[in-house]
Amino acid sequence: xxxxxxxxxGEEIEVDIVDLAYGGDSISKYKDFxxxxxxxxxxxxxxxxxxxxxxxxxxxxxIKCVKQSDIYNNPQCPYFGMCGGCDWLNIKYQKQVExxxxxxxxxxxxxxxxxxxxxxxxxxxxxxxxxxxxxQYKIKYExxxxxxxxxxxxxxxxxxxxKCLIINDEINKTAKIIQNGLNEKIKDISVYxxxxxRGYLRYITIKINSKQEVLVTFVVTSKEKKSFIDYVSNKIIxxxxxxxxxxxxxxxxEGNTVFGDREITVYGTPYIEERYNDICYLLKSASFxxxxxxxYTKMVEYLAKNISNDVNLLDLYGxxxxxxxxxxEKVHQITxxxxxxxxxxxxxxxxxxxxxxxxxxxxxxxENVIERILYERKIQEIVVDPPxxxxxxxxxxxxxxxxxxxxxxxxxxxxxxxxxxxxxxxKYFLKEVxxxxxxxxxxxxxxxxxxxxxxx
Numbered sequence: 001x002x003x004x005x006x007x008x009x010g011e012e013i014e015v016d017i018v019d020l021a022y023g024g025d026s027i028s029k030y031k032d033f034x035x036x037x038x039x040x041x042x043x044x045x046x047x048x049x050x051x052x053x054x055x056x057x058x059x060x061x062x063i064k065c066v067k068q069s070d071i072y073n074n075p076q077c078p079y080f081g082m083c084g085g086c087d088w089l090n091i092k093y094q095k096q097v098e099x100x101x102x103x104x105x106x107x108x109x110x111x112x113x114x115x116x117x118x119x120x121x122x123x124x125x126x127x128x129x130x131x132x133x134x135x136q137y138k139i140k141y142e143x144x145x146x147x148x149x150x151x152x153x154x155x156x157x158x159x160x161x162x163k164c165l166i167i168n169d170e171i172n173k174t175a176k177i178i179q180n181g182l183n184e185k186i187k188d189i190s191v192y193x194x195x196x197x198r199g200y201l202r203y204i205t206i207k208i209n210s211k212q213e214v215l216v217t218f219v220v221t222s223k224e225k226k227s228f229i230d231y232v233s234n235k236i237i238x239x240x241x242x243x244x245x246x247x248x249x250x251x252x253x254e255g256n257t258v259f260g261d262r263e264i265t266v267y268g269t270p271y272i273e274e275r276y277n278d279i280c281y282l283l284k285s286a287s288f289x290x291x292x293x294x295x296y297t298k299m300v301e302y303l304a305k306n307i308s309n310d311v312n313l314l315d316l317y318g319x320x321x322x323x324x325x326x327x328x329e330k331v332h333q334i335t336x337x338x339x340x341x342x343x344x345x346x347x348x349x350x351x352x353x354x355x356x357x358x359x360x361x362x363x364x365x366x367e368n369v370i371e372r373i374l375y376e377r378k379i380q381e382i383v384v385d386p387p388x389x390x391x392x393x394x395x396x397x398x399x400x401x402x403x404x405x406x407x408x409x410x411x412x413x414x415x416x417x418x419x420x421x422x423x424x425x426x427k428y429f430l431k432e433v434x435x436x437x438x439x440x441x442x443x444x445x446x447x448x449x450x451x452x453x454x455x456x
Contacts, residue, residue, distance in 0.1 A: 006031040007058050011050045017042050020099045024087030024443040037062055039081055041091055043069030071095040077165050084153040086441040093128050097437050100445045104414045111418035120434040123298045128440035131292045132167045134207040136258055139191050146182045148175050171206045174214055177239045181232035188228045203258055209274045210293040217247045217285040233266050245269045249285055259286040277326050279354055286342050288319040295438045300326045302448050311380040316366045320347045333358040335377050339365045367394040374402055381406045390416030396423045407451040414445050429454050
């Protein structure tokens with residue numbers, strides 16, 4: 001017998017928050033019916049208004065808190081609940097981590113059919129604030145001023161942000177300098193509109209390294225360097241001595257892709273350097289690198305511990321090789337596959353600068369080359385770090401029929417990770433999972449896992 005839906009759109013009801021969902025919402029129950037509520041804290045009782053009703057669940061919004069939870073944390077950010085950056089800032093940090101591990105375990109059990117998997121101690125921040133080493137600012141007009149900000153939660157509407165508590169404070173300071181400079185030249189500036197596809201200035205991105213050196217990028221729609229670019233650049237240089245490069249990135253393409261293919265250096269170098277062990281990485285505007293250096297070092301340490309000596313290693317979805325290049329002395333050779341031209345070209349530059357001879361960059365989608373590389377390079381172990389959608393079906397198929405001994409799977413989505421483990425578990429044993437709370441105060445879950453091939 002089908003369950004009767006016990007709520008109606010617009011109805012106000014009192015519910016208990018019982019859990020958190022992957023995606024950021026809290027879970028409440030009303031007469032055994034599930035209701036998703038943004039920004040709810042497990043253990044609290046709230047008055048909620050129903051916004052949408054489906055046959056198996058409803059969604060709503062919290063009107064007021066009737067009884068506060070013991071794990072509630074008073075969020076210090078004035079934009080919490082409006083900005084789309086943080087989902088769980090109102091929950092004590094250690095409890096956030098515990099709920100993420102619960103979500104991971106539930107996915108492995110429900111989707112992969114695996115129970116009692118060895119979940120290692122999670123890698124967490126000692127201070128879960130100011131951890132992000134890059135930011136992509138959207139730009140808007142507000143009260144006859146130019147403002148930098150981010151998208152509001154669940155929308156493409158921009159909210160102006162004066163300071164973000166999860167972005168490195170050197171970035172916050174640089175963004176303030178830029179915003180002030182833009183407003184001093186506001187009459188000379190046209191901000192790009194996604195609606196009518198007109199305007200010059202699209203985005204501003206800021207990236208820092210572990211030495212707090214800064215790279216600023218103005219993303220614009222024309223190769224012409226307008227006068228305000230020089231004015232704001234000079235202001236940045238004069239007010240922030242940590243700036244190492246300022247770049248003009250030309251992006252004429254419609255859509256929400258941030259960077260274009262062409263860049264003009266306005267000041268300094270078109271990259272910042274990041275050093276780890278004896279390797280110097282060159283990070284341009286669009287180069288992928290982990291968003292926190294501490295987490296990055298822990299990931300490399302895990303790989304160094306779990307990749308065998310003197311093997312032929314394949315790094316799929318490898319970016320600029322940030323995670324596997326530190327293994328260059330440990331392994332025989334590394335083949336790095338990535339489908340972004342900028343990443344592969346930068347990887348080649350990094351290898352040249354560091355005189356690394358045993359790295360083989362490949363520009364391609366992973367599914368198009370994995371079979372050939374496994375055979376030609378005699379690959380013994382693999383690192384995979386796919387996008388949120390997980391591994392391509394062809395990659396899974398090739399891995400299942402391969403003789404690869406070990407796989408290190410790095411994932412940013414516990415749902416697609418569990419789906420892929422379901423496919424691989426016939427041939428591979430999931431030895432352990434190490435959660436990494438790279439994105440504190442959000443619902444995002446990062447992990448590293450080791451899979452070992454089963455003996456026939």
